[in-house]
Amino acid sequence: MKEPIIRLKGVVFKYDERYVLKGVDLEIFEGERIGLWGPNGGGKTTLLYIIMGFLKPESGIVEILGKVRNKEEDFLEVRRKLGFLFQDSDNQLFCPTVKEDIAFGPLNLGKSREETFKIVEETCELLGLNGLKERLNHKLSYGEKRLVALGTVMAMKPVCYLLDEPCLGLDEMTQKRILSILRNNAKTYLLVSHNKEFLRQTTDKVYLLKDGRLFQIPPNFL
């Protein structure tokens, strides 16, 4: 049997004395599109942060790409291979211009200037950002920021995406655009959303994260 890309076993996490995750098990295999649904403050973002190594669990095993990850160094590889879309785009974008931000990831992966240039072109084409390339990031509108943030992640061609509320606060048009981009270009992802309709259209399997535990939800329930 193939190894999963992400495997969590009995992950427990607490903020001060408040337990947010009380033993979470999760496996994500290549080609799976998984949704994560749950109430506010239920620990969805925390779970993603643990996978990326920004938070360290109290106990439990975090196994990513076939290796158990504990220390900060273990996560350097994880961050290069997984693509994380932050809930707040202001947390994602930090370069002065759109094109520099999209180029940042590929450059970190050691791509040459020419290759990076090509990737930036392709990504902007794909997301319809051609008109924005030279624009300043902090002057973008909210919706534009969301798209650029998705672009910066897609430019790294990750093996698995972790998408934290990709459609929060977007109009229907932009939502549809993101939906089709994901459908056609992302093979494996874990998508956090409150939007049932969006989850139904983008994912094959949905988990509910409630009271610190994961439950699989039958598709007809959504």
Added chain:
Amino acid sequence: MHLEAFAEGDSFLHRMDSRVKIIVFLIFSILCATSKALRIPFLYLLFSISLILCSKVRLKVLFIRLLGANFFIGLIWIFVPLGYFPLDQALMVTLKANAIVMATIALLATSSIFSLARASLDLGFPKKLVSIVFLLYRYFTVNHEEYERLKRAISARGFIPKLNVHTYKTYGHLIGGLLVRSYERAEETYKCMLSRGFKEDFPIYEVLKLKKKDLIFGIIMILISAFIRFKA
């Protein structure tokens, strides 16, 4: 980052009125700083150590703070064996500085920055100055959070610092980003404040009441400070 590490505690020093603590601190510092004979700052040091013990602050954090302060004093000691700086002077500076730093921690750091701001307004400090100090502190933490967020954004996309232009450029973007963001946040916050009727100073909501034990505490502390300076 946690700047109010000492403010969360439960000792009688934590419970004292911040205005009294500020006055005691000012008198302590002035008397200590102006003392001439070597034994006097030594006694002040013992006094502030006992205050620290009363305040029950975490000693590990305290030592880290003291280390920071004593780094600069250490520079003086480099010049003592070279004969540029007399030994008794160096000793005096070290004793006074440590006594005052420890008194700061025991008396001021045991109050939250908000209650210190409130107290200094009550004591008649200029409103503008207090507002600036308070906002500076408030946004120092916000900016630090912003920095943490940017750092996370950078590492989420597989950045590993190396000795190359890409790394320098990235750090440049990081600092630039902090500047732009803090400026824009300041503008936004100011708009929010204006829309809630802000007029250059913070209105005072609660009226602080001086209790008897605050007064007794203040008088005893001032008497001890004065006794050390003039009678010891």
